[in-house]
Amino acid sequence: MxxxxxxxxxxxxxxxxxxxxxxxxxxxxxxxxxxxxxxxxxxxxxxxxxxxTRETLLEALLNANFDALRARADSLLTAPAPGDALMTWLGELAAGSATYQGLPESIMNALADEGSGLHASCAQMRVAGGWLLERAQQAGSVRPDVTVSEVIALVLGLAWAAERSVEPSDLAARLLSTAMYGLADRGPVM
The missing domain is CATH 1.10.10.60 (Homeodomain-like)
Structure with missing residues (x-):
């Protein structure tokens, strides 16, 4: 050429x-x-x-965001409080998911569809979050019975709800705080 x-x-x-x-x-x-x-x-x-495809266009738009989230997860792996590190990363995931309307749903669809142009980027981000979750679980900060897929689905669901709400702009952060309380390891799960 x-x-x-x-x-x-x-x-x-x-x-x-x-x-x-x-x-x-x-x-x-x-x-x-x-x-x-x-x-x-x-x-x-x-x-x-x-x-x-629309997905390849979105992937090109979002690749830098996903790379930043993966890098952020790597940097948080050495944080002294694993539960706080996970909370920080999930907050950044929620905030990043609010960048564009409809993005939380697009990320969830991409994670479920290996043929999606966004799948590889989203899957790598999920792996990075999994390391933080595992570290928080080993420290006893987060329940051992939850998976990274469940936690990401929860955060994306919260971001989706916040983007459709007329509530204050800090709704996503407040919902995430409530969800993290529910994820805390408080002994045997009923």
């Missing part, structure tokens, strides 16, 4: 991602792909050449 073609392709990809950020911020993860192409000043065919 000639140098100018590659430069044009990179430019179009960057334009599409910038337009997608705007459109998804305004309309959520179901934003019109035609609108994204129009905003970028390219045809719909160009959008599909770069991003064959």
């Amino acid at each position: 000639p140098q100018t073609s590659r430069a044009d392709a990179r430019k179009n990809r960057d334009l599409l991602l910038a337009a997608a950020r705007e459109a998804v911020a305004e309309h959520g993860t179901d934003a019109s792909l035609r609108d994204i192409a129009r905003r970028a000043g390219v045809g719909i065919g160009t959008l599909y050449r770069h991003f064959p």
Whole structure:
């Protein structure tokens, strides 16, 4: 491929991602792909050449967020209070899930669908969260009978509820605090 073609392709990809950020911020993860192409000043065919599915476009938008969450989980693995480290990470997951309307549902769907373009990124994020959960369970901070999939589903459900609520903007944090109280290890589970 000639140098100018590659430069044009990179430019179009960057334009599409910038337009997608705007459109998804305004309309959520179901934003019109035609609108994204129009905003970028390219045809719909160009959008599909770069991003064959909505999921691949979302993955490109969210990859940096997921990478940051994975890195954050790694950095929290050495925190002195494993339960607090897990709570911090889950709070950041909830906040990140609120970036775009519909994102919590998209993440849950991607985790369940190995064919999804978002699956690999979401699965890696789940693994990183699993390390934090396991450490908190070993420290006795979190019940031993919960899985990382259950905890992530809980947090994404809370983020989903908060995004649809007319309650104060700190609702997600308050719901997460309540959920963490329920996850605390208080001895045998009934």
